[in-house]
Structures are given as C-alpha cells and as structure tokens.
Amino acid sequence: MNMRRAVPTLFVAVAALLGAMLLCPSSFAQEGVTVPETKQVLGLEGVKPNKTGILVVEKGTLGFKFGKKKVDVPANSIEDVITDKDSQRAIGGFVGTLTMFAPYGSGRFLSLFRTKIDTLTIRYHDSSGGLHGAIFSMPIGKAEDVKKELLAEGAKTTIPIEPAATGPAPATPKKEEPKQ
C-alpha cells in the first residue's frame, strides 16, 4: 500500500468527520423553541402590554405571535437576555440573604411578578440603535430554554447560563462541634 496516498486520504476523512460532528449540534439548534401562553408584559415594539401569544425562537429571530400578527426581533440585536433566576443570582448575596429572613415574603420586591411564573427580560436595539426592554412571562421552567436557544442563535447575555447540576447539590459539610 502506498503510504503517501493513504495519509492525505485519512486526513480528509478525519476532517470530514470532525466537520460533521461540529455541524450536528447546530442542526439540532435550528429546531428552535416554542412557548405557548407567553405574556408580553411590556416593551416589545408593536405589541400592546399584556398580550398573550406564542413565543418562538428559530432561524436567528425571537418571534412573538399573537392573533394573526407576528413581531420579530433579530437575535443578534439582543444585547442581554436575563431570566428571573439570573436576577436572583446577580442580586443574590447580601440582599438575597436578607430577603430570605424578611417577613411575609417581602423579598418579592426583588421580582416584579409572582414566583409561579418564569420571567424573561431582553434588551435589544432597533434599526436606529434605540434601546428597548421587553419583558415576557411564561410557564415555569421555560425561560431557561428560551435563553439557551437565543444564545445559540446569536443573542448575548451579561449573566451566562449556569452549568446544569448533574446530581443533587452536595451537602455542606457540617462542622463537628468540639466535644467537651
């Protein structure tokens, strides 16, 4: 066997395999995310506050369908995507600890909405560069999926997604009290 011929062929084959592996996740990403019963609380251009519709993230855009209308925001014009959990983490620390102990759930101030829904906030720029802020509320557990998909489609965020926990959170080691 001619080794001089075999090496480039093998190299091309490996390169093709790597290319296919790289393309696979993006083809999955193109499937998009659809969240029915999403409420556009405020801020999305061309949509009245508190409109309920379907939020769709696909083909590089965030779309909001309501009735026969649809408003699209290009994902690459979104400079920040923040879920309510991100806000809690970002503020967290001292304030978060304080509100844990505050009476009758006064920590709710830190959220605009009740905790039984997910909240997603986006900051995006229109064609003339103007900043818009749009707030969506959606069924619980959906905001993180939308955020992941938006980031895959080209949106940016100031608070990266936390790596998913693979198992139960490790218990904090208890300090053994010194025996007296």
Added chain:
Amino acid sequence: MKRSHWFALAFVVAALLWTGSANSAEEKKAVKLSSSSIQVFPVSSDEVKIPAEFQMALYEHVIQELQKSGKFQHVYREGDRAAADAADLIALRGNVTGFKKGSEGMRQVTTVAGTTSVTIHCQFIDKSGKVQLERDITGKVHFFGGNLRATYDFAKKVAKVVEESF
C-alpha cells in the same frame, strides 16, 4: 385692640401673602426649562440593586409617559443615533437611591400594609453636561396591584415633573 390696629394687622398679613405668592410664581417661572427633545436612559442602580425586569419596566414606562405628555417633539431612547442631531437635547438619567420592600400578598389581604416604593434620583442634563434639574422621585404601590405598578407610578410622577418644569 382697636379697630385700626386690626386693619393694620390684616393689611400686613395680606401684603406678606401677596409677596410670598409672587415669589413662588417667580421661582416657578425661573425653573421652566425649554427643550424640544429628550433622551431617556435606563436607571442605574449603583448602591441599591434592582433586577433587570424592574429596570426595563421603569425605562419603558418613563418613555411611554413622556410621549403621552406631549411636551417634547421627540423622545429618544438610549443609543438612538438620531439623538445626536437634536440641538437642544435633554438627557434624563436616574439612579436608584432607595426602596422599601413590600408584599403583594399583604396588600391583597390588608389593603393598608405591604406598600412597595422605589426612590430614584433623576437628573435632567443638557448637551453640555450641565444638570438643569434634579429631583428625587418615588414610585409607590399602596393598595392593589403587583410591584409593576410602582414602576408605572414612578413614570407618571416623572411626567408630572416634566409638565411642571418644561
């Protein structure tokens, strides 16, 4: 006391009241500002942290209320390139200086307790960077409604300040 003394006293009081009202009218006239366009920036929260949704709700409500007020020909958003050409542009910037934690649950149950409030130091700044007007404005939700209502209340009060000052 003689009747003439009463008349003298009444005259002095009336004179004082008249000069006082004249002064306040002059003061009001003095702070009247003039501008055809305003650019709104999202509030910053250096010391008191607020979540992104709260920040954006404040921003959007303020823009909406300023547009409704009709005081300006243009209400520009942060980053709007057209704002650079506006000659007498006023910038509205705010910094959260305080908040009182409330509870929607308590408001629903008692209707008197659980008030939420947010105080923002607002500055109206001209193109040269000079602060033309500054106020501490507080948005509150007293009785019914979610915390979103405090952002709406704040925006209404900003619009009122604009009505009085421009």
